[in-house]
Amino acid sequence: MVAAALLVAGCGGGGGAKAAPTAPVADAPKVSAPTPxxxxxxxxxxxxxxxxxxxxxxxxxxxxxxxxxxxxxxxxxxxxxxxxxxxxxxxxxLSAPVTKNVKTPPPTVKKKSSKLPPWSQKVLRKGKPGIKVVQTAWVKRRGKKVKIIIDQKVKRKPVAEIVAVGPQSASAGSAARLNWAGLAKCESGGNPKAVNSAGGYYGLYQFSLATWASVGGTGLPTNASPAEQTYRAQMLYNKVNGRWQGQWPHCGKFLFT
Missing domain, CATH: 3.10.20 (Ubiquitin-like (UB roll))
Structure with a gap:
């Protein structure tokens, strides 16, 4: 019985079983370091x-x-x-961003018009402000806390205002031949931005606001150009029929030098 068992164990090989050939071990893939x-x-x-x-x-x-x-x-x-x-x-x-809608003023487009009186204006189309979405935050700059704009986008573009403007040069008839430069030198030192130290009188010819408005002026005389100030002074001279004494009692004489 022992011999039979040994015979079964040895079958298929005559001189014993041969080991199967071992497959070659593949080289592990090389992992290269990232290049800086x-x-x-x-x-x-x-x-x-x-x-x-x-x-x-x-x-x-x-x-x-x-x-x-x-x-x-x-x-x-x-x-x-x-x-x-x-x-x-x-x-x-230094802080979370804050987002706000900010209105942007409309631009003004001026168009010359010979149909309007000199230096006068007429709004042909009203402007409409635009809207920007502005994001701000606090940051540190040179050791100080300052507020900066970190982002902004246009939400609505402004619509331009169109204004008709009358001629920017004119003279008021025979009054233009008088010595307006001499009057201005006496009244204001020839300074179109001059304001009387006591207040209430402005520009080359020291207009009061009421008198300035009476000859078509708007705003402050000092904001008008020298040419417009001279034109309206000439209009005033004609309006009072040449009686300059009531307007420029101390300097009016220089109109005739």
Whole structure:
């Protein structure tokens, strides 16, 4: 019985079983280290360069040891892949951004019109203000806390106001031949921005506001051009029929020098 058992164990091989050939062990793939690349960092406006192997923007900043604040604006975003990123901008804020709608004044387009009196104006189309969405935040600049605009977008463009403007040069008939420069020199020293020290009298010819308005002037005489001030002084002279004594009692004589 023992011999029979041995016979069964040895069958298929005559002189014993041969071991199957062992397959050659393949070499493990080589893992190359990432190649460092140069990235420009702009942190709070300060520019620097760093060599990095970071896979994301966040990893690049971590490798560069950039300390982040509580509120940060990062471009590209932290989770963005950094493989093709050449510049990363970081703005560390002292406060959360605040967004507001801000009105922008409409521009004024002036069109010349010979149908209007000299220096007069007429609104042909009213303007409409625009709206900008402005985002602000507090940041640190040179050791001081300052408020800056970090983003703004146009929500609605303004509509221009169109204004017709009369001729910007004119003379009031025979009054134009008088010596207005002599009168202005006496009244104001020839200064179109002059204001009487006691108040109430303005410009080259020291108009009161009531007198200025009576000859078609608007606003302050000192805001009008010298040519307009002279034109309206000539209108005043004609309006009072040449009786200059009531308007320029001390200097009116220079009109005739």
């Amino acid at each position: 690349r140069k990235v420009v960092l702009v942190v709070d406006g300060k520019r620097s360069e760093t060599m990095t192997t970071g896979a994301t923007v966040q990893e690049v900043l971590a490798q560069a040891k950039v300390q982040m604040g509580k509120h940060n604006l990062v471009k590209p975003p932290l989770e963005a892949p950094a493989a093709t990123t050449k510049m990363i901008k970081v703005l560390r804020l």
